[in-house]
Amino acid sequence: MVVVVSGSRVHSSVLGGLLASALGCRRVGVYSKRFPDGEAYVRVEGDFKGEVVVLVQSMESPQVEGLFEVLLLADALYGGGASEVILYAPYLPYARQDRVFLEGEPVSVRAVLKSLYFNGVRRLVTVEAHSSRALSYYPGEVLNLRPLPYMAKVLGLSSEVLVVSPDIGGVERADGVARVLGAERGYMVKRRDRVTGEVSMEPGDFNPRGRDVVIVDDIISTGDTIALASRTLYNTGAKRVSVIAVHLLGIPGSLEKIKASGAGKLTVSNSLPPVGGDNITYVDLTPLVAEGISRWIE
Numbered sequence: 001m002v003v004v005v006s007g008s009r010v011h012s013s014v015l016g017g018l019l020a021s022a023l024g025c026r027r028v029g030v031y032s033k034r035f036p037d038g039e040a041y042v043r044v045e046g047d048f049k050g051e052v053v054v055l056v057q058s059m060e061s062p063q064v065e066g067l068f069e070v071l072l073l074a075d076a077l078y079g080g081g082a083s084e085v086i087l088y089a090p091y092l093p094y095a096r097q098d099r100v101f102l103e104g105e106p107v108s109v110r111a112v113l114k115s116l117y118f119n120g121v122r123r124l125v126t127v128e129a130h131s132s133r134a135l136s137y138y139p140g141e142v143l144n145l146r147p148l149p150y151m152a153k154v155l156g157l158s159s160e161v162l163v164v165s166p167d168i169g170g171v172e173r174a175d176g177v178a179r180v181l182g183a184e185r186g187y188m189v190k191r192r193d194r195v196t197g198e199v200s201m202e203p204g205d206f207n208p209r210g211r212d213v214v215i216v217d218d219i220i221s222t223g224d225t226i227a228l229a230s231r232t233l234y235n236t237g238a239k240r241v242s243v244i245a246v247h248l249l250g251i252p253g254s255l256e257k258i259k260a261s262g263a264g265k266l267t268v269s270n271s272l273p274p275v276g277g278d279n280i281t282y283v284d285l286t287p288l289v290a291e292g293i294s295r296w297i298e
Helices: 010-023 063-079 108-118 148-155 168-181 224-235 254-260 286-297
Strands: 002-006 026-028 030-034 040-044 052-056 084-088 123-127 141-145 162-165 184-192 199-203 212-220 240-248 266-269 280-283
Touching: 002 010, 010 026, 010 052, 010 286, 040 063, 052 063, 063 084, 063 108, 084 286, 123 286, 141 286, 148 168, 148 212, 148 240, 148 266, 148 280, 162 168, 168 184, 168 212, 199 224, 212 224, 224 240, 224 254
Parallel strands: 002 026, 002 052, 052 084, 084 123, 123 141, 162 184, 162 212, 212 240, 240 266, 266 280
Antiparallel strands: 030 040, 184 199
């Protein structure tokens, strides 16, 4: 049997409820509190002994609190007799620090993933992790879902759109969306002025003139990259620009930058809690997650 355990965060409970319904299994909640000295306390409020447990945790800011709660819950579940602990963390924090850039730095994602594994999380499900290098540090089995093609199909996009990555590093993501739509793909070339440090873009291998363009990306953080790509596309003749991204971090000011750039409809997944803003569509990834987990537990 399978049990879904939701972390104490509101969005964790939402995602846990959706997943339990999709898997047709029982969901167990978590009681949490803070001791007077600030230390965290958690308790799983239900029976899980001998069961495969899917632990669901949303990793929005403050990420450290979400991660630490997972470590406590994994210890409670693994130590309390769960036959297996699978973590579903749709947004994997610290994944962008996947190597040492300056001497003396940690490889943060390595520290996170090894901590999860050695606390009892033997399988990990995440969504559009930053890089394969980041996930290579996990000692267990990992499922990294790539939802952009699914999201494009849910939106019912036409094969006439031009699918564009805001940089050459995201070409694989754009290729996946273009293939499922039968559409053309392109990418932007980013340049930095060595004197002023100013960043500019230009279309790399396509002509956007008169076209409906869809920018696809993995993460929207500050919104600077998407806004610059959108302005550049309009300046080079694009008819309309919209955006599909997996993770919307909700950093203050990011949506305002994107809106000011002229980008129209913004579509993101429900990997993180919804944020306020006009013209945002959220795509539920639960069907993809449930399908992936089902292959493990059948």
